[in-house]
Amino acid sequence: MADARSLGIFERMILIRRFEEAVYDFHQQKLFSGHYHLYIGQEATGAAVMASLGTEDRIFSTHRNHGHLIARGADPKAALAEILSRADGTNGGRGGTFHLSAPDLGMPHTSALVGGAVPLAAGAGFAAKIAKSGGIGVSMFGDGCFEEGVVYETLNLSRLWKLPVIFVCENNTPGAVLKSAGGNNTSNLPEGRVIATPRALGIESHEVDGGDVEAVDALFTDCAERCRRTGEPIFIEALSERWPGNFYSYPDMVTGTTDMSMAWNDAGIGGEHEAWYREQDPVLRFARTLIAGGHATADDIAAIDAKATRVIAEARDFALKSPTPGTQTVQAHVLAGRV
Amino acid sequence: MADARSLGIFERMILIRRFEEAVYDFHQQKLFSGHYHLYIGQEATGAAVMASLGTEDRIFSTHRNHGHLIARGADPKAALAEILSRADGTNGGRGGTFHLSAPDLGMPHTSALVGGAVPLAAGAGFAAKIAKSGGIGVSMFGDGCFEEGVVYETLNLSRLWKLPVIFVCENNTPGAVLKSAGGNNTSNLPEGRVIATPRALGIESHEVDGGDVEAVDALFTDCAERCRRTGEPIFIEALSERWPGNFYSYPDMVTGTTDMSMAWNDAGIGGEHEAWYREQDPVLRFARTLIAGGHATADDIAAIDAKATRVIAEARDFALKSPTPGTQTVQAHVLAGRV
Amino acid sequence: MRTISHAEALAEAVCECMAEDPKVTLVWGSLMGVGGGNEHVNRIKSEFADRIFHPPISEAAICAIATGAAMDGVRTVFPIGTASFMFRAWDQIVHEAGAAHYMSNGRVTAPVVFHVVHGLRGGGSVQHSQSPQSMLWNAPGIEIAIPSCPADAKGLMRTAIKSDNPTVFIDHQKLNRRTGEVPEGPYDIPFGVADIKREGRDVTIVAASLQVVQALEAAEALAADGIEAEIVDLRSLVPLDEEAILKSVEKTGRLVVADECPPRCSVASEVISVVAEKGMDLLKAPPKRVNRMPVHVPSNTDLEDFVGPGPARIEAAARAVCG
Amino acid sequence: MRTISHAEALAEAVCECMAEDPKVTLVWGSLMGVGGGNEHVNRIKSEFADRIFHPPISEAAICAIATGAAMDGVRTVFPIGTASFMFRAWDQIVHEAGAAHYMSNGRVTAPVVFHVVHGLRGGGSVQHSQSPQSMLWNAPGIEIAIPSCPADAKGLMRTAIKSDNPTVFIDHQKLNRRTGEVPEGPYDIPFGVADIKREGRDVTIVAASLQVVQALEAAEALAADGIEAEIVDLRSLVPLDEEAILKSVEKTGRLVVADECPPRCSVASEVISVVAEKGMDLLKAPPKRVNRMPVHVPSNTDLEDFVGPGPARIEAAARAVCG
Ligand SMILES: Cc1ncc(C[n+]2csc(CCOP(=O)(O)OP(=O)(O)O)c2C)c(N)n1
Ligand SMILES: Cc1ncc(C[n+]2csc(CCOP(=O)(O)OP(=O)(O)O)c2C)c(N)n1
């Protein structure tokens, strides 16, 4: 893995982490209401997947979409403004945390309904097939989607119609990695693995440690190339250790604001979440890998983090300054071309 | 297999065949309109399955329900009257061919929507579990149901909640038996077998030649006993040769009115559908088995057929004489206990 | 002018649009019941084979896949078949297709056409006789076309395919084989423009789909007694031509709405409340709705005819508001 | 009288019914947002553990399984959660649960309760703010309960569970934590009986759910200017208490309907057309509906408040029909 590529991925990962810390802070300050979901703990998967995607590709995300947008290169300013549903937000303040999107970056629509975006991504593959654009559709979704029938239908259809789409199931079930040994690895599939269903439908299927950047990048690069070439769907189950702060509707920053120095100085590491800091946090984990592999020094990492922190600080100011959308336009865009 | 049991099953099979021939004739005479579906070619499965079910069990069927009702012991008079949507029909003339039901026989509701009845049958298992009735739910459904997500959801739920239900998928895809060797055995599942999906969900799954009465009876007897004992769901794929007259919306009696004597006198057998008469027609096939096994003589078979033919003739008269339901009651029973 | 069937007119519209625009695709179940033999069906099958997809029985996924493709400018026509089947995809149609444009603040469009066959078809029974138009009309972001004759069917289908919005195109089983004069060559009929199918001074009958045909029949009987009914064919519900409705009621002072949905929150409820809110003073008598009775549709065709709106009930309602 | 929250009243009703009838089961997502701590929730969890089922994210199958079980007399309460999710089960609710009794000619019943939380919740955005009541009301065979206060919530939930019909019980996110006086001990409130939440001579405001609370607020402001509004809380849509509506309109001669559904084919459309058909002569002025605007619900809460009905818009409409 070339330095530039791996450092690029790492930059996105730390940017996602700092972004999500800002989102959490905004919610604590009651700057936006309702439940919301953070991507902390899954940064390696999103950042590595996006590294192999081009402008002609389309990505569809879920209620846990923030990290996917940042990984794809969306402007944290507009993204954070959308978290606050402000006028300068990615959706003009109409979508909020559930629906961040970036049509200009090939992320046209984000569904907050479980399994809602999976067939839409297959549709992007359908469009690429018709337009012969060379692009592929990518669905980033959670393990819970395997409880929704429409996802099963979509897997079957993508195989039947030969749609160029890659289904990336981010399995963050508590203990997913351990359970992948064979037990129940999603809360509501009593037996087998979510991967058993796409396999049963004859879809090329892989599993990977979603916390291992290099593993995800290597697998996805290969899959993306094959998907473009053959036009056939591929399924990937990315198993990630669930971030201890990921609770059902409201996250809790139990692991605190990330201290990057833990990557090279473990003196302060301990307590209830020691395993998280030492082995599981994908950002710290990749930082250690980069240092160990001689791709970066502790100072390089610190500098990248400082830059990300600065970018997010600017984005916070931007979002907070952005006005609330005017009521006079609230009826616009219900139907295209009609007022 | 005891004589009484096998002869009982055969009686139901020939009764179904004569019933369906009458339905076809009624439609040819334009006595009822709209598309409809016959059970011809699948009699062995329905008749053998019902042989192991008791009063506490519940069976839910589909648009292809006629045979299931007759196999369960419904009165051909009321069933044929319902085909004509007459007042004395099983549903008082409100359901017609799509919705024949027999609540008094544990067949409360028949859905004509693909996959509609599969979760309802699981619900009967749910009720049996709550009421500790010792009964089980049985879903008789077609292979096309594996294209509907709700069926996948139901399989998962039945396993998750441990519901005593047996899913009997009657796979009548053209060439299903041949294709079961490994190829595509349902028109719209590109790979693998429908059985692969329940297996992926960890459900005990079996396949059987749906045209072989003894095989279906042996398997289902065993499964029903185990389902009652363990309360766990079981899946059975019954592969049957598709009757040549089974076309999408309107059947065609291409094989003519069944001539039972073909079971013991093959002199007249030939032509385009020779394979149907010699090997595939489950009624002729079981008649030959009974004779070969010494369970019945040709005369016994002829006598059973004569009786069935007489019963259906009476049912035809009954149905034709039954009045059309009065319009004054058409608004009744939209809501229970309200007029 | 040549005379062709409603279904043929639709096949012609779809064929023309596929020829005009290489991004128009068709999910091929049966094209609104047009058999082979039809030249347009044959042309679609031969010339556009690579843009036809055979559907498994997966309404939800197909509607959403077509929607996702639409976001990338691929316009898919998906004949779902019987309107009832559409309820399997209700979430995908209402929450994804219907919401994409608004949620993106106008940057994304979802030009997809869902074609369904609604209504009392003669033995469709409880689960194959659904009229989904009123439920759909309650959902923002979806255009609804609902023709009553072959000429309108063609022009509206062309508009539906070219529209940048998701459109639900609602046909009636009993219209499919009806024939009518259809102009040669391509033409579009804009949404939101009602058509006065019959002029009259005494009573306004607002209808759509098969109910227009039934209203015309009722109008003949009424005319025999000197009651001249004016028939407003809505042709599209979204957008709605409120002006045409109010203008006619202004002229006649009396209103009947014929609609195959059950009464509660129906198309008839909506039309009547529009008039009550915006034109109550125009009414010389209380308006009347003629809906399918508030029951499921029984399989018995005598009962089916009895519970449906229909010439006799429409006529009786018109007499009542005039008397 | 004791004061408890709307959610607690519901938990109490469910707990009582589970204690009274061993065939009442609960599919346990989160019980209408009642946390642990609550005595009834704890009792349900401990005493009736074998009748609680944890739901996977499979709305369609669960609704149908509960319906199938209901046909055998097992009464399941399934809190689906946000009303939007119900669209995943639209076919199963409308075509199976709602049709079973009619299709069987009255021999089969499907006593099941689907509980949903509708409406503008404060940041629910486009896909989590659905109000499905008008779409549901168009479907025959389903009872619809829609309370506005804790006392009604309890009595209506008990009736829903005991009803032999499928019932959709519609709550509002913003009602869940509101408190109110609730009588001790079990009591049922029959469906089809509206409640006059405020008497008044000048204008009738028909509402349900949170809109009753908003109407009461509007009424205070109106009273300050001597306009006395009468507030008719429908409490159930199926069956509908038409008599109460007409009686009030007869008294006031003026009508406003407040409803969180988008306008087209909404609850407001239905109420207005009932009055237009059966009581037009009672109206001294054209009626007015106050609906959620015909848009999706934006996540920005200022915009959300703006598009919703609400005290200000209800008040303005009342002044308009009175002025
Ligand atoms: C159709 C539907 N049902 C229920 C919900 C409520 N819901 C929101 S997130 C969620 C869990 C999703 O789990 P998973 O797909 O694994 O994603 P994760 O949150 O774990 O990343 C549920 C049930 C929903 N949004 N949509
Ligand atoms: C939800 C739904 N979609 C489509 C249909 C139309 N339809 C009726 S029968 C049928 C084929 C069903 O195939 P299968 O389940 O294998 O049953 P078979 O007719 O072969 O016995 C279809 C698509 C329907 N009834 N319901």
Ligand SMILES: [Mg+2]
């Ligand atoms: Mg998950």
Ligand SMILES: [Mg+2]
């Ligand atoms: Mg089949």
